[in-house]
Amino acid sequence: MIALFDLDGTLTDPKAGITRSVQYALERLGRPVPDADELTWMIGPPLIAGFTELLGGTDDAQDAVRFYRERYGDVGLFENEVYSGIPALLRDLREKDVRLYVATSKLQVFARRILDHFGLSRFFVEIYGSEPDNRNADKRDLIRHILDEERFDPASAVMIGDRKHDAIGAKANGITSIGVTWGYGSRQELLEAGAACLVDEPGDLEEIIARGAFLEDTRPTSPIGKTSISR
Structure with missing residues (x-):
């Protein structure tokens, strides 16, 4: 995964x-x-x-x-802080052999500095972001660039993010997306953009990602812990 x-x-x-x-x-x-x-x-x-x-x-x-x-x-x-539960989530996913990447519209150089500062870079295979001339700022372009560089099957991947741009970018490239509700996008925004499910806490993501629960053919609002799987 x-x-x-x-x-x-x-x-x-x-x-x-x-x-x-x-x-x-x-x-x-x-x-x-x-x-x-x-x-x-x-x-x-x-x-x-x-x-x-x-x-x-x-x-x-x-x-x-x-x-x-x-x-x-x-x-x-x-002027930034890591959400509670994120370091443990990333560690546990790596231990389950999930390959992790960052896909952010932020400048790549800024993203690297932030992740280095918080000691999170070590969890990721690569950190992808935009360029100073705004190339790859659009998540559709960024994810397409990642697929070109990494050559993995979109069907084996999932995009995790808090805004509609993450879900839209993933869908445009044949990747399933999970919306997280602790960020700055609304539940409605994420679902309307095509997120396969919504997750309310970082601790709930591990099981869902590791066993591919977001790919299950569920119907509206099927609970997994504190997580809403919505189609």
Whole structure:
């Protein structure tokens, strides 16, 4: 079995670093600065897409991304914390010979620094992210790139993430997805995007991934522990 993990909102809670860096970018642009809680929707989508929506167009979006990265690359990426239960989950999956990868829209260099900082890099075969020119920021492109590089069968893999972009990217590449509810996407968002099931706690993921429970032909809301399997 192969498991692709999103980073923000799935492995770590990046709210402080991301929202503060968005606020910094808006300040640099001379734009109104919303409260942090009004910016959590920016956690998950590709950064350029988020700023394009936030600013109402593309004119200032590239500058906003540059300003954002200016702060985020210095302090923002470490204003972050690992979700409880994640290190144990990754360790247990590795012990069951599940091959683990990171698939994040975040810049690959930032993702590596974060995972190194928290001691999580050792669990992953490889860490994949976007490039400074926004290549592979879209999860559909990123997962396609991973398949091209790693050459594994999509039917043997699962994508785990907290936002619709994870489920959409997985579906576009023939991969099943699991939505996690401790991040920043709603249950409705994840199910409508095509997630095969929803998981409420990291500890519930091990059994589901290791035995392929997400592939079972279940019907709406069949419980596995505290996990909802929904089709």
